[in-house]
Each structure stands twice: as C-alpha cells, then as structure tokens.
Amino acid sequence: MRRAIGVFVIWAGGMALLATLFFAVSEAYRFWQMPVAESPVPVVVERGETMRDVAASIHAVNPALPEAVIYWTARFRGQSRAIQSGEYEIAAGERLGRLLDRMAAGDVVEYSLTIPEGVTARRFLEIVGSAPHIERTLEDLSPEGVIEALELPVEHLEGWLYPDTYRYSAGTTDRQLIRLAHRKMREALDGAWSARAEGLPVDSPYEALILASVIERETAVPDERGEVAGVFVNRLERGMRLQTDPTVIYGMGDDYDGVLLSRHLREDTPYNTYTRDGLPPTPIALPSKDSLVAATRPEETDALFFVADGTGGHHFSRSLDEHNRAVLRWRAHQRGEAVAR
Structure with a gap:
C-alpha cells in the first residue's frame, strides 16, 4: 500500500509539474x-x-x-x-x-545627412554641427579647429571633405562623420589621380583637387564638367590666366554680398585668377567625384572661353571675338533683350 501511495504521489507530482510546464509554455x-x-x-x-x-x-x-x-x-x-x-x-x-x-x-534607426556638392568646408561643418542625434565632441567646429583636434594631415580643410549623403545612427560623433568624409575624399582623389590622362598641367593630386573645386563651382550641368575642365587645361597650358569668378568670390570671403562687380575683378587677392597666374592656392569648395574625374580626364576641346548662355549652361568659344559676342548675348539676356547671333 505504501508503495502504491508513493507511486501515486510521484505520478501526481509529475503530472502537476507537466501541467505547470504546459501552462508556462502556453503563457x-x-x-x-x-x-x-x-x-x-x-x-x-x-x-x-x-x-x-x-x-x-x-x-x-x-x-x-x-x-x-x-x-x-x-x-x-x-x-x-x-x-x-x-x-x-x-x-x-x-x-x-x-x-x-x-x-x-544592431538594426538601429538610421538618420541621413546630405552635404551638397560645391559647398565649402565651413558649410559642411555647420551642417554637421546642426544635425540631429549626432554626439558633439568637438568644441571648435571651425576648419582650423577640426584639423588640430583630428590631427588631419592637411594644411587647409577646404576641398578635403567628400560631399555625399551620409547615413548614421544616434550617438555617432561629429569626429566619426568628419573622418569618414575626409577618408572618402582621399579615396576619390586617389582613384581619379591614378586614372589621370597624360600630360596634364597639374603636378600633384592636390592641384587636381584645386582644379576640381573650380570646375564644381563653375557649372551645375554635369555634362559640361569635362569641357569646362578642357578649357581650364587649355588656358593653363598656354599660360593664360583662368579668369574665373568663383575664385574671386571665394577670396572675398564675408565681403561678398551676392553681387560681383567689375571692380572686384581688379582687387588682388591670392584667389583672384584675373590678377594672378595659375591655380588658386587652395580648393574653393568640396568637389564631387564627377568634377575630380573631369579635372584628371578633361574633355579635348579647342575652346578657350565660356560664358553663361541663359539656359543654365554655357557657350564655349575658341576665339576672343566669339566669346565677346557670347558675352553680349548673355548681358542682353540678363536685361531681357533680344540680340541676334
């Protein structure tokens, strides 16, 4: 009898355990x-x-x-x-x-940050500084402060940050984004330079970066970049000054109010390519990959001049007379007049 009771107790306990386990699994x-x-x-x-x-x-x-x-x-x-x-x-x-x-x-929420092509390094840092969910670790977000804090191997930050859309998670630091942008520009420049055309009038990757930045600021039409680069190469090879407005504007800094006057073209600064030979001393913007390619593999052209044509693009000219006529048409377009070609 005692044995039977013991067996029953064990059985009952087992059943209770199974019931509890079944209930737990069900829950x-x-x-x-x-x-x-x-x-x-x-x-x-x-x-x-x-x-x-x-x-x-x-x-x-x-x-x-x-x-x-x-x-x-x-x-x-x-x-x-x-x-x-x-x-x-x-x-x-x-x-x-x-x-x-x-x-x-680690499938975390990602945010995006877009750096437009052709903005300055200073504007890049302003965008990073105001972006949401980025951890601020840099007290000085000026180009000079960033170079010092991150110990970047450059003298001037201009041109050395890659314009792109960056995706990041909350807690990403400003340092991480800036280092990534610098690395991407290094890689893009190295790639363009290694595939460069022979006989270019630029002697180093940095000079190619400078030229690419000028190309970037001169045209917003992607298909024109190669020809714009070809014009600049032709002028450099002939010892002609580049005479490009964006470099003058960059050299004016905060004095530029949106209007470029003829007197500004005569005021000498290190960036005034109307008064100085060759390339400006540093890049003037953050160039796109397409502008880097254009600077290192320019389109072959006989053109030596170009001017806006009123459609968003440019008219390219081989002679000064042709260029002057194109300039007159552009000025007439600005005044709303019609001028015969």
Missing part, C-alpha cells in the same frame, strides 16, 4: 505572439545596459508583456549578451522574437 507562447507595440515606438538601448535593463525598457512600451518573459526569452534564445546599443524603432505589430533578433543584429 510564454501567448506572450511571444503578442505584438510588442500597436504602432511604431522608439526604444533606446544605452551602452553598458544589461538584459534586465533592456527588458525593463521593452516592458515600459507594453506593460502587458512581463519583464521576466522578455528577459528569459532572450536568455533562452542565447541573445541576452548579444543585444547592441543604439536606438531602435519597434514596428507596429512586431513580436518579441523579431525585435530581439534585430537588437542582436
């Missing part, structure tokens, strides 16, 4: 199928947080989802030590398993 399955959020909700995992901290953050989004279930689910799936820090967006209807998979993969 866990119910929680696993439960949407963590009905609509998109952000959740942040800070550096150094434990899985219990993460479970608490998820529980705060959906109090019906117990912290213990979140914690032990991650432990059961081997993800409790794999969760990466960052900002996540819990998708509408997303279940716990999928969320934990994304957290373990």
Whole structure:
C-alpha cells in the first residue's frame, strides 16, 4: 500500500509539474505572439545596459508583456549578451522574437545627412554641427579647429571633405562623420589621380583637387564638367590666366554680398585668377567625384572661353571675338533683350 501511495504521489507530482510546464509554455507562447507595440515606438538601448535593463525598457512600451518573459526569452534564445546599443524603432505589430533578433543584429534607426556638392568646408561643418542625434565632441567646429583636434594631415580643410549623403545612427560623433568624409575624399582623389590622362598641367593630386573645386563651382550641368575642365587645361597650358569668378568670390570671403562687380575683378587677392597666374592656392569648395574625374580626364576641346548662355549652361568659344559676342548675348539676356547671333 505504501508503495502504491508513493507511486501515486510521484505520478501526481509529475503530472502537476507537466501541467505547470504546459501552462508556462502556453503563457510564454501567448506572450511571444503578442505584438510588442500597436504602432511604431522608439526604444533606446544605452551602452553598458544589461538584459534586465533592456527588458525593463521593452516592458515600459507594453506593460502587458512581463519583464521576466522578455528577459528569459532572450536568455533562452542565447541573445541576452548579444543585444547592441543604439536606438531602435519597434514596428507596429512586431513580436518579441523579431525585435530581439534585430537588437542582436544592431538594426538601429538610421538618420541621413546630405552635404551638397560645391559647398565649402565651413558649410559642411555647420551642417554637421546642426544635425540631429549626432554626439558633439568637438568644441571648435571651425576648419582650423577640426584639423588640430583630428590631427588631419592637411594644411587647409577646404576641398578635403567628400560631399555625399551620409547615413548614421544616434550617438555617432561629429569626429566619426568628419573622418569618414575626409577618408572618402582621399579615396576619390586617389582613384581619379591614378586614372589621370597624360600630360596634364597639374603636378600633384592636390592641384587636381584645386582644379576640381573650380570646375564644381563653375557649372551645375554635369555634362559640361569635362569641357569646362578642357578649357581650364587649355588656358593653363598656354599660360593664360583662368579668369574665373568663383575664385574671386571665394577670396572675398564675408565681403561678398551676392553681387560681383567689375571692380572686384581688379582687387588682388591670392584667389583672384584675373590678377594672378595659375591655380588658386587652395580648393574653393568640396568637389564631387564627377568634377575630380573631369579635372584628371578633361574633355579635348579647342575652346578657350565660356560664358553663361541663359539656359543654365554655357557657350564655349575658341576665339576672343566669339566669346565677346557670347558675352553680349548673355548681358542682353540678363536685361531681357533680344540680340541676334
């Protein structure tokens, strides 16, 4: 009898354990199928947080989802030590398993920052300085301050940052973005220089960078860049001054108010290519990859001059007489007059 009772007790205990286990699995399955959020909700995992901290953050989004279930689910799936820090967006209807998979993969929210082609390095730094979710680590975001803080191997920052659309996660530092932009420009310049045409009147990658920046500022028409580069190459080879307005404007700095007068072309600065021979001393903007290619593989042309044609592009001329006629047409266009070709 005692043996039978003992067997019954063991059996009853086993059944109770099985029932408890079945109930626990059923409840866990119910929680696993439960949407963590009905609509998109952000959740942040800070550096150094434990899985219990993460479970608490998820529980705060959906109090019906117990912290213990979140914690032990991650432990059961081997993800409790794999969760990466960052900002996540819990998708509408997303279940716990999928969320934990994304957290373990570091599928964080990304933001984008667009640096237009042809802006200055100073403007690049202003955009970075005002961008959301970037961690500020640099006290001085001037070009000189950045060179010193990041110990960049350049004397002038102008031209050395790559204009592009950058994607970044919350907590990315200003240093990281600036270093990335500098590295991308180095790579783009090295690639263009290694594939350069023979016999160019530029002697170094830096001179090619300077020329590319001038090309970038001279035309907004991508198909013209090669011909603009060809004109500048022709002038440099003939010892002619570049005589390009964007360099004059750059040299004027804060004195430029949006209007370039003829007297400005006569005022000598290191960047005035009407009064000085050769290239300006530094780049005048951040050139695009296409402008780097144009500077190192210019289009062959007989043209020595170009001027705006009123359609957004330029008229290219081989002689000064032809150029002067094109200038008259451009000025008439500005005045709204009609001039015969």
